Amino acid sequence: MKQDIPAVKQPVRSKILVVDDEPRIRDACRMVLSEQGFEVALAADGNEGVQMIQQEHFDVILVDLMMPVLSGFEVLSHVREAHPDTVVIVITGYATLEHSINAMKRGAFDFIPKPFTPDQLRAVVAKAIKYNRALQDIADTNSRLRTMVNRLTDGVMATDRDRRIVLANPAFLHLIGYHGESVLGRLIDEIHVSDQVREMIGQTLTMPSDEFTEPTEEIACSDDSGERIVRAKCAPFRGRDGSTIGTITVLNDITALKEFDRIRSDFVSMVCHEVRSPMNSMMMQIKVLLDGLAGELTDKQREILGRVSEKMSGLTTMVSELLDLSRLESGLIANEKSAVKMNEILREQVSFHAENGRRKNITIELRQPESLPPVLANQRNMEEVITNLVTNAIKYSPENTTVTVTATVENEYVRLSVQDQGYGIGADDLKRIFDRFYRVNDQNTRTIVGTGLGLAIVKSIVEAHHGSIKVSSTPGSGSTFTVLLPLVSI
Incomplete structure (x- = not known):
């Protein structure tokens, strides 16, 4: 045919x-x-x-x-x-x-x-x-x-160096409650916008060319539909010579999420209070017993109470980490991001954890160039990522091994990897390694104390920074966790 x-x-x-x-x-x-x-x-x-x-x-x-x-x-x-x-x-x-x-x-x-x-x-x-x-x-x-910007549900506005508006999508105008004539070409001070947004734009325009910070604010406002909470972020827009030629401001309506977060936080706080109080009380009573203040203990009794104390301490840690994870996953913590130099963070973290490694005769090696381009991140979050990965590498490695921390530049990302010579992770466990509460349970790891939340926290932080994390591992040959974090775009 x-x-x-x-x-x-x-x-x-x-x-x-x-x-x-x-x-x-x-x-x-x-x-x-x-x-x-x-x-x-x-x-x-x-x-x-x-x-x-x-x-x-x-x-x-x-x-x-x-x-x-x-x-x-x-x-x-x-x-x-x-x-x-x-x-x-x-x-x-x-x-x-x-x-x-x-x-x-x-x-x-x-x-x-x-x-x-x-x-x-x-x-x-x-x-x-x-x-x-x-x-x-x-x-x-x-x-x-x-067309793409106008279809976004988030509000986007761009201004030039003179604070004149060169772009404002319908979502932005709706979020600030503006429904008048075109705002293009008008000064930001001529339209109804919050003082916080004006201050953020002014701060961004005067930012030195060798710095890159993303001011973030949560702004409460009201209109005909009622109270509203908006998260605002402002970033500098720079020319080829690195000078600031304008700003880009993004608004997100987080009213519903804030309400959900409030309800969840109230629930978590209640649970934490109800759980922590009796746990702290029991921990104190166990300490009294272990200190011999209630009478002499046999070796067997002391062993049993020591195990109970260890488990109670693990539960306390889990409650704290669960609270941290719920806040991270809500995406509502307005962590201000700036241009973070990973060289300094890596040196400090490797030095800090070196003592933990020495207790098991584990050497921590740091391999990185003299200078890495900055990433747009929250410094405390980055420290938490490195801490979790290095601590896990030490915890799940046998004595007399090496943990290698490497940093390089890969395309538009900083590539961080933490490689150990530990017990390794099986193929079935690799699929769930970043799930909450999931822990590898085999003859090598059965006695290692943990909550199963550390890697879930790391994954949430990395994704909140528009990065990615992956793991490769072979049982008996160690594991390598690799993180990609986007460079500061100027």
């Missing part, structure tokens, strides 16, 4: 208009440019050219400057008003510097003096077509970006 072959879509031919009162020039231009595959239209004077421009769009217009009734300069003004993206080439027999400068000031792209050769015409038109296509690509990209 014969199948229909779909027609190949042919590229759209560029349309060129030649406006000149000399028939010889018009005909020569049409002949040369038609041979190049362009669609060429002709106008015998300025009036006819303006009429054609009003009826359709041309990619390139060649216009003679000196024509009766309507000059090329007047035609150029009509083009700039009706089709600002059209590229205009001036044809002139009076190719003086003054004429050229005037034409450029009024928006001409280039000029070609009479008489000109076919090669000169082809060259100047080819350059104009290339420029026109670049403008179209920019316009298409801007259109796509504008």
Whole structure:
């Protein structure tokens, strides 16, 4: 059975208009440019050219400057008003510097003096077509970006260095309760926006070029729909030389999440109170017994109470970690992020945990370049990530082994890895290693105390920083945890 072959879509031919009162020039231009595959239209004077421009769009217009009734300069003004993206080439027999400068000031792209050769015409038109296509690509990209930003449910606003608004999507205007005329080109102080947002923008604009901080605020506001809580973040937008040329502010409506977090926090707080109080009381009573204040204990009794005390301590740690994890996963902790230098954090963490390693004759090696580009992060969170990974590596490794901490740059990320020579993780356990409360349970790890929340906390922190974490492991040969954190984008 014969199948229909779909027609190949042919590229759209560029349309060129030649406006000149000399028939010889018009005909020569049409002949040369038609041979190049362009669609060429002709106008015998300025009036006819303006009429054609009003009826359709041309990619390139060649216009003679000196024509009766309507000059090329007047035609150029009509083009700039009706089709600002059209590229205009001036044809002139009076190719003086003054004429050229005037034409450029009024928006001409280039000029070609009479008489000109076919090669000169082809060259100047080819350059104009290339420029026109670049403008179209920019316009298409801007259109796509504008459509994408306008469809976002989060509010987005961009300002220039003078605090004038260059972009504000409908979600942003809705979140600040603004429903008036267009805000584009207006100063941020001229529209109804909170003082916190104004201060964040001012702080961001005056930020030194060698710093990168993302101010964050939670703002309470009200409108016809009632009370609302908005999280605002502001970041500098920088040019090629690193100087700040504007700001980008993002608003998230977190009202429902805050209410959910309040309910959950109340519940967790109640549970923590109800659990911690009796646990602390029991821990104190056990300590009294272990200290012999209630009478002498046998070795067996002391052993049993020691185990109970250890388990109670583990439960206390689990309650604290569960509370930390619930806060992290809610995404509502407004941790202010800044440009964090991972070199310093890694050195400090490796030095801090070296003593824990020495207790098991485990050496901690740090491999990193002298300087790493900064990542946009919360420093305390980064310390918590490294602490959890290094502590786990020590805990799940036998004596006389090495833990290696490595930092490198990989594309647009800082790549951190913690490699041990420990017991390793089986394939089935690897699938669930980041689940809450999940712990590998085998003959090597059965006696190791833990809550199963540490890696879940690490994963939540890394993902909150738009990074990723993965693990590779072979039983008996150790494990490697790898974290990718995005670099500061300036």
